[in-house]
Amino acid sequence: MSTRPTPRVRVPGNIKAGDIVEVKTLIAHEMESGQRRGSDGKPVPRRIINRFTATFNGKPVFEAEWHPAISANPYQSFFFKPTENGELKMVWKDDDGAEYTATNRITVS
Amino acid sequence: MAGPHAPRTRRAVLRLAALAAAAAVIGPDLARADAKAVEAELKKLFDGKTMAEGRVKLDVPQIAENGLVVPITVEVESPMTEQDYVKAVHVFADGNPLPGVLSFKFSPAAGRASASTRMRLAQTQNIIAVAEMSNGALFTAKAEVKVTIGGCGG
Numbered sequence: 001m002s003t004r005p006t007p008r009v010r011v012p013g014n015i016k017a018g019d020i021v022e023v024k025t026l027i028a029h030e031m032e033s034g035q036r037r038g039s040d041g042k043p044v045p046r047r048i049i050n051r052f053t054a055t056f057n058g059k060p061v062f063e064a065e066w067h068p069a070i071s072a073n074p075y076q077s078f079f080f081k082p083t084e085n086g087e088l089k090m091v092w093k094d095d096d097g098a099e100y101t102a103t104n105r106i107t108v109s
Numbered sequence: 110m111a112g113p114h115a116p117r118t119r120r121a122v123l124r125l126a127a128l129a130a131a132a133a134v135i136g137p138d139l140a141r142a143d144a145k146a147v148e149a150e151l152k153k154l155f156d157g158k159t160m161a162e163g164r165v166k167l168d169v170p171q172i173a174e175n176g177l178v179v180p181i182t183v184e185v186e187s188p189m190t191e192q193d194y195v196k197a198v199h200v201f202a203d204g205n206p207l208p209g210v211l212s213f214k215f216s217p218a219a220g221r222a223s224a225s226t227r228m229r230l231a232q233t234q235n236i237i238a239v240a241e242m243s244n245g246a247l248f249t250a251k252a253e254v255k256v257t258i259g260g261c262g263g
Contacts (some may be wrong), residue, residue: 020220033229035206055220063214064224069205071178071227071260078213081189081220 005049007092008104015082017108023054026076027092027100033068048089049100051093052076056106057086082106111196122209146208148199154199158247160239164196165250167238168225176230176260183213184223185248194223197241204234229260 007027015021025057034046041064052064052074062078080088092100185195194217195205200210215222222240231257240248 059218060214060216061167061218062216064226065212065214067209067211068207068227069202069210069228069230071229074226076224076226078224079219079221081218 001062003028004026004081005092005094005100006088007068007100009104010101011088011104011106015106015108018081019108020079020081022077023080023088023098023104024075025052025102026073026075027093028073029094030070031066031068031070031074035068047095049092049094052090053093054078054080054088054090056080056082056088057084061088082108084108116218121235131208136142143205143208144203144235149231150201150208151237152154155247157241160249162249164248165238165240166199167236167250167252169236169252169254171253172257173230174257176189176232176256176258178227178252178260179230179254179256180225180227181210181236182223182225183238183240184221187222189215189217189220189222191217192243194243195240196243197239198222198224199239201237201239202228202230202234203237204230204232229252230256231259232256 001006005028007025007063010024012021029049032044032047037043038044048066048068054062061080064076066074088106089105090102150260164186166184173179183198183200186196187193187195198213200208201208204222210228212224213224236252238250
């Protein structure tokens with residue numbers, strides 16, 4: 001891939017204490033399954049994002065382990081119940097060891 | 110006009126019928142080729158523990174036109190408290206080259222054990238979800254997705 005994948009995250013604004021909010025994420029990535037043959041007939045090596053983690057103030061909220069069956073440009077949504085102000089950190093881990101990160105400041109009213 | 114055409118049509122119809130019959134025989138076998146792989150995977154993860162039906166809501170389309178992008182939402186009924194929450198959900202597909210699709214891990218801080226993503230399906234097949242509760246109980250759900258164009262190869 002020529003460009004570094006940039007994650008996009010959407011967290012609803014105006015969160016009240018006790019609310020359960022849905023966080024939606026999207027990241028551009030080919031998610032090469034390793035099951036495909038290239039035009040030269042040789043298998044294309046697998047390269048996917050294999051793990052997505054979301055933590056809030058360092059504590060785990062949600063984690064997804066992705067197998068090659070996950071579509072290209074993977075979308076992931078999850079729920080989150082913030083009880084205090086803090087930082088929601090999301091990390092996508094690539095097969096090649098690279099990590100892509102996004103952080104969102106959460107303010108609870 | 111209809112006369113000379115009739116036998117050919119009938120032959121074509123018969124040939125189609127024969128093909129359909131063959132597909133009916135081969136089809137389910139192919140689709141189940143990986144059901145064993147799913148079973149093996151489940152055995153590896155849960156060591157033959159009993160699974161109850163229910164509490165897991167597996168939301169997938171009945172018909173997926175494009176096997177490359179099939180939306181999936183899994184939701185598990187749970188109060189999501191420190192004492193009683195959903196630890197994980199594992200999803201398998203029995204007609205893909207590899208049986209594993211994903212594993213979601215939840216924590217009580219999630220508030221709700223629900224998550225959505227998109228998956229690739231090679232052909233019409235069953236999707237199996239298994240939820241692991243904090244007390245060790247297992248719940249499962251299954252749904253069939255009919256795939257018009259498979260999301261494999263290329």
